[in-house]
Amino acid sequence: MDGLPSITKMFGIELEFFLVDREGKLVNKADSIVKALKSKLTKTDITLECGKSMLELVSFPHRSSRETFIKYIQDFETFLYELDVNDLGIYNFGTYPGINNNEMRTESRYNVKKNILGEKNFVNAGKCIGFHYHYSLPRNSFNPNILFLYPDLNDRKKQKILSLYNLYIALDPAITTLMQSSPYFEGKLMGKDSRIMVYRGDKSFEYPDSLYANHPEFGNLNEYSPDFNSFIKTITNRTSKWKELLAANNSSFSDFAKRKGASLLDSSWKPIKISPHGTIEMRGPDMNSIRKVVALSTLMNNVSKYVEKNFIKIIPGIIGNNDPFKLEDGNLYVPDQAYLSNLQKESAIYGFESQRVLRYCKSLLKLLKTIVSVEMMAPFRVFQKSVMDEKSKSDEIISFVKKRQGYSDYKEILPETVQDFAVKTSETIFKNLVITKKMIQEIYPC
Template sequence: AITESESGSAACFAPEFVLGLVEVNTPPVYTLFDLEHEYARNLELAVRAARSLGLRLYPLGTYPLPLEPAVREGLDYRIQVSTVGPERFVDAGRCAGTHLHLELQAGTVDAGVGISAAASGAAREEVLNIYNLATALDPALVVLTRSCPYFEGRATGLAVRTVHYRGNAFFGWQGVYTDLPQVGALLPYADDAEHLIKQQFDRYEAWLAAMDRAGVERRYFAEAGGDVLRPAWNPVRLNRKGTLELRGMDSNYPDVTLAACAMVLGAADRVRRDGLEVVPDEGVNCFELTGDVLRVPDFGRLGGELLYAAVTGGVNDETMATYLDSLLDLAGEDERLAGIRDHRNTTGVYPTTEAGILEDYYSGSGFLSDDEGLRLVLGACGELEDQVFRLGHSQHQEGEPADVT
């Protein structure tokens, strides 16, 4: 009732596949200022609606204590549970992420094939470069948005949500998509638009084959509205809404989420504005700009050394720090990014929510008691509410949008 009466529509909220999660959305916007405004408004509505029901919202990527999520009824959910396996899929209900959509030229995305045959050459070039940029950004988003270090009451020293949601058989990370990397892992860079289209069909066929192995009839997938783009839970994916969707970030405090968005939008704007070609290169370890060519680490290094550094050592890994330095140089100036740079210059490392929690809650054993876990949860709920209030207040004080270029 609160959301309907005050926003005019409940479209900014949606149920997730488990009862304990709620999706908070924002409408399409043109600037980071507008994103902050819509995000602050919808978060405030969500916090107030929860309070009216005697609830509070916990904002981080994993719940720190043991949790048995209750899955909603729905054909699509049943297909996923049966195909992935309930013992693996349950971890998806213990993880929460933040997704950022980058608009592509109208008519570029076709849910039947991935990239529309009618898309212009310029549109195909844009989607290729933005897709490859988003792929190269993945380790940065993993490391900068590391949130809760605890999972089921235990700290492992890893990026918890990434491990338990994405998984990785090579590194021994047991997650939802460990055995189905085609549908859940970061996919390689695309050589051209045709290669990107092929990736969509290869993933689609991999999902149908997984359904076959699990004894799930393919007709159910069609009945649930399945298409070529549907079986995609990768960190970077084409979305039928006509966007490129980045899904690798932990759910987090608003300040962290908006800083990560500023970084992504700054880099994407640079690629578009300057007409940069994004080129994977075996000879580089970070983002290197020469003329109109942006060289990024090749996929072997990106999905190997850099991803491993992001998930293990995190901001304390010097390889990762150098990679982040180069990315922030690319993204340009922004007030939120300036705060990240200042922290790096002052302390020698980039800030994360995870680091702050470990300062207050880490024990030598790595285990979290129920009492400490509940204290962590309530503290995170309070910090979310405080940041939502501050963000909303600052929005009311702003007369004109800030320059985000």
């Protein structure tokens, strides 16, 4: 295996943020900030989201980790400066812990989606922020003219795509635990990852107003695909269903698409998707600190490249239930679908308090030590510490509330506690940025 050529792949990152004022209150000022920064940000793209207190800062794709991260950080510094000039800051965790007064946009594509999903459900799209990671599909497998996979791919490319897809599904409960930062939603403690509960539409969480509750096939955790034909059929069936829903609401697929030329891939908001950019996109985790974003991006880069370079097959089943991420004879063993679904639920509710979830995260970090050289392990220290301490950012937020409000009065977060935490969060972002930048420069020297 060591003699195989190295895999040089492009990747990109998307980070979502809430805007807050100096007092830690959400503000609906994304339009003015995006307008002010459009010409000042040259290494990233800043875009509006469905809510007016939300925005997204997107990297341009690159093969080099150093280039991607350093260029992103350079523009991020400009972003922070512009916010400071306007007496604003950002909240960078999965849900704003207090009452979210985000004003939703009313453009036609948002109204159509609101009508399909339900008004009470759609409003939750404006109350969650996440981190998205993109990894380019195998070379010459994606047709940029039709924004879909070529129909005549050889078996080797089909297997690579299938392995990446199933790998990302299996990773979801681990990486969402490592990144979870949303224990509170609308002022109430829901668990360790309320964003999963109020977004994906999984019935096991018994939250009828979640974003995709009425149409979970567009938002819940993906099922493994046993073969490439099943993988393609899942995409086309979902697209057909979305077209039917659009037609029932007097809209068309082309009208709904963000870009000129609709893609069959414009019909999924699931944790894992093949995107119209020719990438496999991981959308599951909460937003978190820049340091954890770099750590997770580096994790995804290493695992993805290893699986692709070594033509690893992903094998769900009982072996993966008992010994997750076991690597043997070209196979990576992962849990079966039922076990994975239970992990998702336990992760969202209990986080590291679940011994199964804790073991799953430990198994992933053990795999990393197998495939990553010692000198390149530095980004993962932040995850190793979380696992060792059995504490995520969600646990830290809950501890903050307990200290402020008392250990018997923390299940509802008071407005003043919310604002204090939001201000504290915004003030620590630059320090985190400086530390992360230095780490990147040491790991990836010029």
